[in-house]
Amino acid sequence: MKNQNTIAIGLMTFAMFLGAGNIIFPPFLGLEAGTEYVPAMLGFLVTAVGLPALTLIVFGRLSDSAQLTKALPQPLAITFWVLLFTAVGPAFAMPRAVTVAYEMGIKPFVSNDHLMIFSIIFVTATLILAFQRGKLVDYIGKVMTPLLVLMLAALAVAAFITPLGPLSTPTLDYQNKAVASGLIQGYMTMDAIAAVGFGWIIIKAIRDKGCDSSQGIFKATLKVTLVYALLMSACYLALAYVGATSASVAEGASNGGELLTRYVAAIFGPLGQYLLAGIIIMACLTTTVGLTNACAEYYQQTFRSPFAITATIVVILTGVIANFGLDQILTVSLPAILILCPVAIALVLTAVILPTTKRNSASYVAVVMISLILGGLDALSILDLLPQSLVAVLQKYVPLFEAHASWFLPVVIAIAISKLLSKRTIETEGFYQKATSAD
Structure with missing residues (x-):
């Protein structure tokens, strides 16, 4: 170009x-x-x-x-x-x-x-x-x-x-x-x-x-x-x-x-x-x-x-x-944005490591679910909709919760595990293909 x-x-x-x-x-x-x-x-x-x-x-x-x-x-x-x-x-x-x-x-x-x-x-x-x-x-x-x-x-x-x-x-x-x-x-x-x-x-x-x-x-x-x-x-x-x-x-x-x-x-x-x-x-x-x-x-x-x-x-x-005014727009739509953003970033990070093929469907679905659930918690926290007692527990035990990114580490771990399993599956299939060819 x-x-x-x-x-x-x-x-x-x-x-x-x-x-x-x-x-x-x-x-x-x-x-x-x-x-x-x-x-x-x-x-x-x-x-x-x-x-x-x-x-x-x-x-x-x-x-x-x-x-x-x-x-x-x-x-x-x-x-x-x-x-x-x-x-x-x-x-x-x-x-x-x-x-x-x-x-x-x-x-x-x-x-x-x-x-x-x-x-x-x-x-x-x-x-x-x-x-x-x-x-x-x-x-x-x-x-x-x-x-x-x-x-x-x-x-x-x-x-x-x-x-x-x-x-x-x-x-x-x-x-x-x-x-x-x-x-x-x-x-x-x-x-x-x-x-x-x-x-x-x-x-x-x-x-x-x-x-x-x-x-x-x-x-x-x-x-x-x-x-x-x-x-x-x-x-x-x-x-x-x-x-x-x-x-x-x-x-x-x-x-x-x-x-x-x-x-x-x-x-x-x-x-x-x-x-x-x-x-x-x-x-x-x-x-x-x-x-x-x-x-x-x-x-x-x-x-x-x-x-x-x-x-x-x-x-x-x-x-x-x-x-309807900016305040009303933010009240109604911001939660959806806050939840969708982690899902979108998680999909992008997964696409960097794993091919976007049906073979990896389970991995992509898992990543979406993890980012959706934990991203939802982050969104509720940002909007001050979680009980303070629960917030205190999450801050203590969930990494990056205070940074509104509690989804990040679990998603990275899920991608890493998926990559290892995918590599092992490919190696196993290659082994059987070689064994079949030898027979």
Whole structure:
């Protein structure tokens, strides 16, 4: 594939991942990390960028997103994909993008509530761009993303050249375990589950540029992933540094969005709010376009549902749900996201070690069940729905429960055991084949 196409798809990938949450989360993390900025960000990048990058590389090796669940029984595989695309599509991620784009991009400039009008305009723009399937790389990768990168670069340059102050004093968590805290926060971005959804778009974009062979798709995916990882890492580092040097304007700020708004106002003055509004709206739009395409691509490939019909249903549901408000969206949909994320990561980790064939069906089912059950416990803990007595017991006896990753070690052990059993089975079959041939 031509280098210019590789870069364009890489830029498109970066833009699809860069939602509002990815922009407003790092500043608050930077504020809490302060002088422990470097170790905290090292941990953060491992999980916030490393896990999604690993997921994309696995898809590139499989050369088809559907291969990830090929070893599972078909009903279980379909259930996983439908739940995933519902959660990262119209039930959670897309309505959240609409509401955040309005809250940070429009609401500061208007006096009355115009969420409904804005959501109609926003989802209409999403649908128009989503219909440009063959030109998605051109529109997002070659036009929208460079503009987004330029706006973010302006913010980053200002942060490093004229910081508002010295690095802040780290909170207790970052004083004692900066790397571990960064790892946990990076995992909580949930970008790994977004990578599973975006895999459908990225592999199709590579194929549309004339790259059909498995080896060619894998090489192209590696290059695309490198572009995404470099840009996303630079973005996270810059935004976290903004937060780390913003202590002078941070008093009373309850989230990264509020902190970023104050910082931009202090550095750029009144025009800064327009810059931030442009960044947020552009980031949210590229994310909703990518998710719309991912949902429609899956339903078209799996159920032969017409792309246009599925995309239209997705954006209509997104617009309707967005008007219920962000708090209601989080209350209803967040548990599903928190449970699906461990399952998605577990499947990716398994695909790294075990071929996605029916021969390994039992292993894949076991991994899904382990991650589902323990990931469910983690989700209930995050949502404060477990009795404190049970939480105390789990913290004492379950490794990584405090890090909301109690599923991780059991899944790794299950994969290792499956690999050993698979190797022994192959060796045994080889022995019998040799014995049969000798007879």
